[in-house]
Every structure is written in structure tokens, then in C-alpha cells.
Amino acid sequence: MYTLLIINPRAGPAQSERKRKELLELVSNTPDILPRFTDHPGQAEQLAAWACDQGFERIIAAGGDGTINEVINGIGSKKIPVGIIPLGTGNVLAHELRIPINHVARALEIIEHGRIKEIDVGYAGSRRFLLMAGLGFDAAVVDDVLPKMKDLLGKTAYVPAVVRKLFTYTPSRFRIAAAGCEEVYETIAYAVVIANCGTYAGSLRISDEAVMDDGLLDVIIFEASMGGTAQFVGALLKTLLQIKTGKQSVTHFKCTRVRIDSDPPVKMQLDGTVSGWSGMEITVEPRGVRLIVP
Numbered sequence: 001m002y003t004l005l006i007i008n009p010r011a012g013p014a015q016s017e018r019k020r021k022e023l024l025e026l027v028s029n030t031p032d033i034l035p036r037f038t039d040h041p042g043q044a045e046q047l048a049a050w051a052c053d054q055g056f057e058r059i060i061a062a063g064g065d066g067t068i069n070e071v072i073n074g075i076g077s078k079k080i081p082v083g084i085i086p087l088g089t090g091n092v093l094a095h096e097l098r099i100p101i102n103h104v105a106r107a108l109e110i111i112e113h114g115r116i117k118e119i120d121v122g123y124a125g126s127r128r129f130l131l132m133a134g135l136g137f138d139a140a141v142v143d144d145v146l147p148k149m150k151d152l153l154g155k156t157a158y159v160p161a162v163v164r165k166l167f168t169y170t171p172s173r174f175r176i177a178a179a180g181c182e183e184v185y186e187t188i189a190y191a192v193v194i195a196n197c198g199t200y201a202g203s204l205r206i207s208d209e210a211v212m213d214d215g216l217l218d219v220i221i222f223e224a225s226m227g228g229t230a231q232f233v234g235a236l237l238k239t240l241l242q243i244k245t246g247k248q249s250v251t252h253f254k255c256t257r258v259r260i261d262s263d264p265p266v267k268m269q270l271d272g273t274v275s276g277w278s279g280m281e282i283t284v285e286p287r288g289v290r291l292i293v294p
């Protein structure tokens with residue numbers, strides 16, 4: 001099958017370099033797989049669009065969640081199947097889909113012999129996402145982590161950023177209006193996460209209910225009424241660690257379309273990459289993307 005292999009040479013920790021070499025070796029005698037390296041942000045998106053124009057039948061994204069996000073934006077409405085070789089820092093999507101993380105040969109085998117799963121794709125305006133759109137605190141943390149620190153420290157690079165933001169972040173007034181919902185939430189919140197899947201970071205889960213092919217988005221609101229930043233982080237950890245004790249400190253509902261405004265405006269992250277601001281309509285296209293899974 002005529003396949004474009006898009007490799008992000010900067011994705012993930014230092015060990016990823018060895019895995020990229022292994023990958024190149026594995027595909028070196030497979031003439032129908034064409035490897036291409038990216039050399040700047042946004043190029044995986046351009047290469048994916050080019051692959052569709054050129055009539056490639058399959059794309060393999062070798063990188064992290066950011067690389068996969070670029071690829072699904074590049075293919076647009078084309079239903080070309082996308083395989084994943086997880087070589088990033090978090091590899092959240094690979095966790096969710098049970099694609100082996102530290103085993104390039106097995107991940108490649110899954111692409112050759114796996115099945116196709118159609119999953120929902122979220123839209124923030126015209127930008128697509130597969131995992132989540134996060135507005136507020138978590139986008140501020142993502143924005144604070146230097147790519148160099150991420151290369152050096154991996155996931156732990158986020159810890160000092162979380163701590164820094166804990167002392168400086170002030171919540172915003174949000175207006176959250178969901179389609180088909182009588183209620184409009186007007187609340188002061190630290191963060192609003194619109195999840196397409198239950199896995200949030202690493203193997204932490206933000207929702208046990210979020211499913212990638214139910215045609216619905218899960219909206220999770222971390223309200224400031226719970227108290228200061230310490231209480232917010234407590235609520236976030238309780239949610240991520242699935243601790244269900246005490247009073248419910250987050251609001252959670254499902255919808256197909258939600259408009260999110262905030263005052264002052266807050267940054268937004270899509271699949272772990274900062275991308276624009278609040279003042280955005282977020283929608284879902286059911287089963288809009290075809291991924292190759294075990």
C-alpha cells in the first residue's frame with residue numbers, strides 16, 4: 001500500500017532518536033513506504049495534505065500527539081487511514097488506543113495487520129483535534145513549557161510549570177453555552193476541558209465516560225467556586241486519579257456543540273499544543289477520522 005511515513009525528528013525524549021533509526025531500518029526494504037522528515041512546526045500538516053493530493057493510500061505519523069494532530073489537520077475531510085508510531089513525550093492517543101509505546105516493530109506490525117477504527121474528530125473553529133481542547137489553566141501550563149525542557153525532562157517538564165502557574169494563575173469568567181442545553185453556564189473557572197477521549201495526560205484519565213466514537217464531546221468545568229488554586233489542583237488531581245469521594249467539585253456534561261467565551265480571554269490548547277484563544281465554537285464530526293489500531 002502506497003504509504004507516506006511522516007517522521008518528526010524532534011518529537012519525544014532523547015531515546016526517541018534510537019527508535020527513529022530502528023524505524024528507518026525496518027522500512028528500508030519496503031519500497032511502498034516513503035519516509036519524510038519534518039523540519040519545522042506545521043510541516044507534518046503540509047506533508048499530509050500533499051500525500052492526499054498525490055494519491056497515497058495511507059499515512060503513518062511517527063511522532064507525538066502534536067504530530068498526529070498536524071496530520072489529521074492536513075488530511076482534512078479525506079478519509080485516508082492514519083497509522084501511529086508513538087515517539088512523543090506523552091503519547092496520549094497511543095495510550096487510549098492501546099498502541100505499544102516502546103516497541104517500534106510491534107507498532108509497525110499493527111499498521112500492517114491492524115484494523116481500521118473510525119473515531120470522532122473535534123473542531124475548535126476550523127482546527128481539528130482528537131484528544132481534547134483545553135482552555136485556561138492547562139493551556140497556560142502547556143504554553144509555559146519550553147520545547148527544550150520537554151526534550152530534556154519529558155513529562156516531568158510540566159511539573160515546574162504547574163507549580164509556577166499555581167502561584168500566578170487567576171481564573172476567568174466563562175460563558176459556556178451548549179447546543180441542546182437550556183442552561184448557559186456563567187461561572188468563574190480555572191479551566192474548561194472539552195474531551196474527545198477519556199485519557200488526559202500520560203495514563204491519567206479525565207473522564208471514565210468520554211468515548212472516542214459516541215459522537216459526543218465531554219465538557220468538564222473546573223469552577224473557581226471550589227476555592228483557591230490549591231483546591232483547584234486538588235479537584236484536578238481527584239478527577240485525573242478518578243477519586244470519587246466528597247462533594248463533586250467539577251461540572252461535567254456531554255454535547256455535540258459548545259460555544260466558549262471568557263473574560264479576560266484565555267489561551268486554548270488542542271491535543272497538547274497551544275492554538276489560539278477562547279471565544280470559540282467547538283463541535284464534533286462523528287467518526288470523521290480513520291485510524292489503524294490493534
Ligand SMILES: [Mg+2]
Binds near residue numbers: 120197212
Ligand atoms: Mg466522545
